[in-house]
Amino acid sequence: MVSGLDDDAASPEGPVVRKLAGALGAEITGVSLRDLSDEEFAVVRSAFLEHCVLVFPGQHLDPDAHLAFAQRWGQLRTDHWLESATGHPEIQPMINRGKKASITELWHADGPFEEHPPSITILNAITIPPWGGDTMWSNQYLAYDRLPDDLRERVDTLRAVHAGFGFEATHPVVRVHPDTGRKSLFISQILTRHFEGSTQRKSYPLLKHLLELATSPDLTFRHRWSEGDLLMWDNRCVIHFAIHDYGEQTRLMHRAVVS
Amino acid sequence: MTIRTSVRPTVHRLAGSLGAEVTGVDLAQLDDDTFEVIKAAFLAHCVLVIPGKELGPGTLRDFASRFGTLHTNPAVKHVHGYPEVVPLIGRGKKRAITEVWHSDGSYEPVPPSVSILHPRQLPRCGGDTLFANQYLAFDRLHPRMQAFLERTPACHYGFRGSAVHPSVITHPETGRNALYLGAGFTQHFEGWSPRESAPLLDQLVADATTPDLTFRHRWSVGDVVMWDNRCALHYAIHDYGQEHRVMHRITVEGSIPRFRGR
Numbered sequence: 330m331v332s333g334l335d336d337d338a339a340s341p342e343g344p345v346v347r348k349l350a351g352a353l354g355a356e357i358t359g360v361s362l363r364d365l366s367d368e369e370f371a372v373v374r375s376a377f378l379e380h381c382v383l384v385f386p387g388q389h390l391d392p393d394a395h396l397a398f399a400q401r402w403g404q405l406r407t408d409h410w411l412e413s414a415t416g417h418p419e420i421q422p423m424i425n426r427g428k429k430a431s432i433t434e435l436w437h438a439d440g441p442f443e444e445h446p447p448s449i450t451i452l453n454a455i456t457i458p459p460w461g462g463d464t465m466w467s468n469q470y471l472a473y474d475r476l477p478d479d480l481r482e483r484v485d486t487l488r489a490v491h492a493g494f495g496f497e498a499t500h501p502v503v504r505v506h507p508d509t510g511r512k513s514l515f516i517s518q519i520l521t522r523h524f525e526g527s528t529q530r531k532s533y534p535l536l537k538h539l540l541e542l543a544t545s546p547d548l549t550f551r552h553r554w555s556e557g558d559l560l561m562w563d564n565r566c567v568i569h570f571a572i573h574d575y576g577e578q579t580r581l582m583h584r585a586v587v588s
Numbered sequence: 589m590t591i592r593t594s595v596r597p598t599v600h601r602l603a604g605s606l607g608a609e610v611t612g613v614d615l616a617q618l619d620d621d622t623f624e625v626i627k628a629a630f631l632a633h634c635v636l637v638i639p640g641k642e643l644g645p646g647t648l649r650d651f652a653s654r655f656g657t658l659h660t661n662p663a664v665k666h667v668h669g670y671p672e673v674v675p676l677i678g679r680g681k682k683r684a685i686t687e688v689w690h691s692d693g694s695y696e697p698v699p700p701s702v703s704i705l706h707p708r709q710l711p712r713c714g715g716d717t718l719f720a721n722q723y724l725a726f727d728r729l730h731p732r733m734q735a736f737l738e739r740t741p742a743c744h745y746g747f748r749g750s751a752v753h754p755s756v757i758t759h760p761e762t763g764r765n766a767l768y769l770g771a772g773f774t775q776h777f778e779g780w781s782p783r784e785s786a787p788l789l790d791q792l793v794a795d796a797t798t799p800d801l802t803f804r805h806r807w808s809v810g811d812v813v814m815w816d817n818r819c820a821l822h823y824a825i826h827d828y829g830q831e832h833r834v835m836h837r838i839t840v841e842g843s844i845p846r847f848r849g850r
Contacts, residue, residue, distance in 0.1 A: 349806070351714030351827025434800070461604030465799060546718060547687070547827040551804045553602070574604025574800040 344372045348380065353468040353567065354550030355380035362388050362398045362559055370401060378509050382466045382550060382562040388453075389557040392420045392583060395453045398559070399585035402449050406586040415583060420453075425580040433571035436467065436544050437517035438564045439586065441491040444498050447564055449587040454558040461575030464560075465551045466567045469513035472543035473503060476514075484539070488525040489516060489532075499525055502539075506565050513566045514543050543568070597622050599629045606721040606820060607803030608633035615640060615651045615812060623654055630702075631762050634820040635719045637805060638812040643706060645670040645836060648812070652704050652838040655814075659700055659839040667836065675708070678826075678833040685747075686824040689720065689797050690772035691817045692839060694753065695746030701842030704814040707807050711831035718823040719803045719815055722766040725796035726756060729767075737767070738847055742789075744773040752778055758848035759818050766819040767796050768845060797821060818842065 345359040355376055360369050362385055377383050390398065392415040399405055399419070407418035414422050428434070440446040476484065487502040502524070504515045516539055523532035552560065562569060597613045608629055613622050615638060630636050643651075645667045652658055658672040667673040678684070693699040705717075726734065737755040744751050755777070757768040771793045776785035805813060815822060 348713040350716065351711075351825075351829070428800075460601035463603065463804070546823060546825045547681075549825075551716070570799060572604070572799045572802075576604070 344369055346376045350550035352471055352548045352550065353381040353466060356384045356386065358386065362390060363394050377561065377563065381468055381567045384552060385559040386555060387557045388559040390453055390559055392417050395583055395585060396420055399451045399587065402587045404588040406447060406588055419585055421584045423582040423584050425578065427577060428573045431573045434573045435518040436540060436568045436570045437520055438515065438568050441500065441517050441520050442493040442496040442498050447586045447588060449561055449563055451561040451585040453583040454554045454556050455583055456579050456581040457554045457556050458575040458578035458580050462580050463551050463553050463572045465549050465570045465572065466562055467544045467549045469543060469568060470511050470566050471548050473512050473514045476542065490522050490525060491517065491520050492522050493520045514539065516540060516543065517568060597625045601633065602637065603803035605724055605801045605803065606634040606719055609637045611639065613638060615643060616647050618651065630814065630816065634721055635803060635815040639808065640810050640812065642810050643812065645673040648706050648836060648838060649673060652840060655702050656840040659841050672838050674837045676835040676837050680830065681826045684824065684826045687826045688772040689793055689821045689823050690770040691768065691821055694770055695744040695750050695773045697751045698844055699842050700817055700839035702814055702816055702840040704812065704838045706812050706836045707809060708836055709832050709834040710807050710809060711828035711833050714828035715807060715833050716825045717805050718825065720797040720801045720821045721819065722796060722821060723764050723819050724801055726765055726767040741778040742769055742774050743776050743778055745775050746773050753845045754847040756847050757818060757845040760843055765850065769793055770821055
């Protein structure tokens with residue numbers, strides 16, 4: 330899609346896209362997200378659809394600029410279960426509540442238990458501990474493509490029940506990305522409870538097997554955060570895992586979620 | 589006379605459980621004080637990344653030899669003139685035997701203590717290496733599971749032989765106990781069949797490599813990366829298709845793995 334803009338082909342002025350792992354993830358430099366032209370936005374958008382996770386290092390956006398950039402991707406969520414301390418209900422602060430209280434240290438898509446799960450999550454790294462707190466993503470297009478033929482045909486027909494935080498929703502196990510038209514696996518650890526019409530006990534072996542295949546290291550990218558990073562991922566084709574290995578250290582992210 | 593530069597070695601951690609980067613050192617002209625900083629950081633962090641300029645095989649060998657006697661094997665292809673330096677050349681994903689959690693040479697009666705890698709050719713992207721801290725993996729186990737593993741050795745098999753080692757080993761330099769199992773070479777507990785061992789072994793290795801015990805390194809030209817096989821497992825991700833990836837590897841001879849009690 331944007332192969333012509335990858336690596337050395339890009340001009341020094343304007344976006345430079347560099348892949349960060351074999352399966353997904355790319356870094357974009359040479360742009361300021363504060364004043365992204367429509368042409369630059371088109372490049373970023375097509376890189377996003379191709380690489381599923383984009384990192385923009387050194388952006389240091391304030392909540393206003395974060396909000397303005399995020400709004401270019403669609404309608405933003407106003408999640409009131411996270412108190413808003415940023416001046417915008419669309420920008421939620423995410424702080425370190427300790428490892429035991431962490432609810433994101435598992436492979437998951439954001440909000441699979443909702444009828445309409447969010448499409449894109451955009452994080453702004455405000456305070457990062459000196460070490461630890463990496464995030465991992467796994468490419469679920471490739472997870473689906475790599476399934477053995479018989480298993481792929483089987484999961485094509487399955488639907489699964491996802492539950493969490495008092496919500497519950499049923500979705501196909503294989504979904505089609507509205508923009509790319511590609512199929513991807515849609516299962517999360519813990520949050521995906523069972524296949525529709527089956528029990529948790531009966532669903533467990535296949536769910537566990539699918540998750541193992543779907544999170545094989547060669548399908549993943551892992552980001553070590555720096556303050557000022559703006560990072561976005563596509564919940565419609567990736568699952569992610571927030572590693573909690575930084576104890577009680579301060580870590581603050583601002584999050585915007587596109588409906 | 590030693591010429592001292594104003595640059596001091598700096599160590600900073602790269603993840604919560606293991607891995608640190610050492611900057612401000614030139615491995616081509618290393619004084620003893622700087623080596624002691626590197627050695628102490630290595631024992632503390634299990635994996636070191638030392639970025640710098642590309643090093644020739646002789647310089648890499650001289651640095652490595654500060655950690656002990658270097659391993660040589662006449663049967664293994666090496667860099668001409670440097671029997672200690674082995675070129676690891678990617679042969680495609682299907683033939684990759686390192687894309688699994690393992691400790692180098694655990695199937696040998698005397699496995700290497702330290703492995704040192706230096707890239708000669710890297711793919712444009714991909715080919716990261718994962719490491720997992722096996723001190724912490726052991727510390728996390730229930731005391732009864734620890735006691736079981738302390739008295740139950742495991743059998744390791746490789747293409748150059750097999751060996752039986754304790755499932756928990758005491759690091760000869762730090763004195764700390766570490767889990768010593770893997771997914772690749774470790775096939776069963778002594779006296780148990782592979783079938784009997786598989787469920788427990790799989791679970792132990794999965795718990796020993798959970799993401800919060802790991803560090804993932806993305807390679808750059810000039811990196812020297814070294815890890816301690818006595819307390820870390822590693823996993824070489826193959827996500828770079830047909831692209832070339834060549835590493836120079838040196839291993840330091842170790843000692844017979846032993847458990848020395850708590």
